[in-house]
Amino acid sequence: MNERRIPRRALEMKVKGVKILGRPQTRWLDPVQLDLKERDYDWERIQEQELCQDRILWRRLCSGMTYN
Numbered sequence: 001m002n003e004r005r006i007p008r009r010a011l012e013m014k015v016k017g018v019k020i021l022g023r024p025q026t027r028w029l030d031p032v033q034l035d036l037k038e039r040d041y042d043w044e045r046i047q048e049q050e051l052c053q054d055r056i057l058w059r060r061l062c063s064g065m066t067y068n
Contacts, residue, residue, distance in 0.1 A: 002008065033043045041061070051057045 036043050036046070046052055046061075051061060
């Protein structure tokens with residue numbers, strides 16, 4: 001195979017950079033979405049209605065989510 005062909009170059013190429021080992025880091029929003037899902041709330045609908053932008057409504061929504 002000619003050394004200038006793309007398949008040959010891809011086969012012998014060395015990729016630069018670092019691959020992070022392990023599972024991906026948890027973002028802040030991931031546990032929030034899981035908690036909402038457990039209580040049958042849809043994060044997309046909450047964003048559409050901008051409930052998270054209204055502090056009073058957001059606190060009312062989250063008040064039932066605290067663990068005792």
